[in-house]
Amino acid sequence: MDTADVAPTPPMGWNSYDSFSWNVTEAHVKANADHMAAHLKHYGWQYIVVDWAWYYPGSGTESPNQDAALNPRLHLDANGRMLPDPIRFPCSSGTNGLKPLADYVHSLGLRFGIHLMRGIPRQAVTDNVPILGTSYRAAEIANDTTAAWLNLMWGLDMAHPGAQAYLDSLFELYASWGVDFVKVDDIAAPTYRESEVDGYRLAIRRSGRPMVLSLSPGPTPLASGEHVAANANMWRVVNDLWDNWADVDALFDKLRDWTPYRTMNSWPDPDMIPIGRLSQQGPVGPPRYSNLTPDEQRTLMTLWCITRSPLMWGGDLVENRASELALMTNAAVLAVNQRSTNNRELHGGPSCVWTADVPGTNDKYVALFNRGSSMANVSCTLPEKQALVTDLWSGADLGTANGTFTRTLPPHASGLYRLTPSR
Structure with a gap:
């Protein structure tokens, strides 16, 4: 199964990052899924996405890095594959992983997604764990590239056959959980990692389960437009978007520039929608409702719809007020996002x-x-x-x-x- 037919229209869903940073819990996810099923599913909203570091223990407001001794230890299996923190995700006890949570989301008629940092955990490389189904070990397939904002991972040397085998093993596991959407981070910018994009796409196909492939952060280089449109379903056109007008305004030109690459199953992504209740446990600023004015909020939604951008809501759905709900449930406006053509x-x-x-x-x-x-x-x-x-x-x-x-x-x-x- 490939990425080719999983996003015929721009994906519509909720992502946990803007609300909870890496502190999101099973209870938060279920509550937002319940709200989506009750109030939004009828309008086309369907994805529930658990963002970064769900395999990192504890909670906090700082970035979830490890120290020089690789503490705190991540939750990994014997083959270096990320497993959920059992405190934040009690459903994952034993060998369950996130399957019970995915099953819950699916039971509501919704789809389930997760975030991955590009590469293989540094902890797995230091421990030199075996790569599932091969004679290779983790130290053979890693390179020394890592994200500037999170030190948990090393990149993969895709010239080594064990690197693709590792990605295949990841997606075999996550397919068994019932994952429908994967957001891969540190892969579109500041360096566009073409060989690794190819590797993730191939791993999805080999998993046998349809999954949306979303790439972040941005800005993805326009020079890579042909490749990214052929291999990903969503890719970020800017870095993280927050609730200030200058950042929203900058997107007009970015979305115009990506027009040649906007097509079925391939959607330039201006990031999560920073509207509603934000940053309740980080990552940026104090807990608040969006600082965008009502006019600016409607302008954001109008721009996202006329440009057929993915609609991935960032605010905590449970805390929605009537004004947020009205922006999310206007069928005539959402039809522009989902069914218009020749947008320009x-x-x-x-x-x-x-x-x-x-x-x-x-x-x-x-x-x-x-x-x-x-x-x-x-x-x-x-x-x-x-x-x-x-x-x-x-x-x-x-x-x-x-x-x-x-x-x-x-x-x-x-x-x-x-x-x-x-x-």
């Missing part, structure tokens, strides 16, 4: 316009953005002389536009519309 920027700059086609019709979707700091009129020329205009966020009929369509928008605000030719 018409005008850039402070008054930015994107458009897309409505399949099976002559209608167009149009997104208008005021990226500036004062009120502005934002306009687009109609493809037809006249069009009936529907505001997708409110559902309101705005009447007929003639020749051009213009809206007056506050700073950092946006609108998303459907234009139906009237003659």
Whole structure:
């Protein structure tokens, strides 16, 4: 089974990182899965993803590094494969791994994902554990590359056959747990690791289980666009996104630049959506609701939808208020993300316009953005002389536009519309 047909539309889900950093627990995951099943599944939301260091013991606000003596010890099996911390994930006792948690998520009609750091644990290399099913050992297949922000792993020498065998053994295990989505970190930037991307894709295929392959962090180099689009389902176009307008604004140009590589099963990824209850146990700033204003939050969602970006929510779903839920459950807006075609920027700059086609019709979707700091009129020329205009966020009929369509928008605000030719 390959990555080729697992993401025909942009994946929609929840990732634990923005809410809980590496402190996420089984209880947190189940609570967010319950909320998604009860309130969001009907709208297409389906992935529950456990982010980094679920195999690291304890909890804390610092990055989960090891000291020079490789303490604290990670939870690994005899072949150097990561196993969950049994304190945070009590379902993993014995040889269960994360299978009981995946089974719970699946029982709700949802899909389950995990985060992996690129490579093999340094602890496994120091212990020189055997690579499952081979005569190779861990010290033979590692190189000295590691993430600047987390020292738990060494990279893999993909020229050595034992490296692919190790990846195959990982995905054999995680397929047995029922994993549907894998986010691989330290692989897209600051260096794009082409041979390792190939290795993860091959390991997924050999596992026999369909899995979405997501690459991070960013920015993935545009020069690697052809390779990444052919081998991954999602890849980050920026580094970590947080709840400030400058970071959101920078994404307009990034998402425009990646337009040639946006296609079925291959989606440029602007990162998790930093909306809702954030950083309750790290990683950035105090516990809070998003610092983005209501206009900025709607602009983010409008941009993600008109650019068909993956919708991976970062805020704790359990803490959603009516305003967050409204952003996540507008069926007309989500249809733009899931079913539009030919998505493209018409005008850039402070008054930015994107458009897309409505399949099976002559209608167009149009997104208008005021990226500036004062009120502005934002306009687009109609493809037809006249069009009936529907505001997708409110559902309101705005009447007929003639020749051009213009809206007056506050700073950092946006609108998303459907234009139906009237003659």
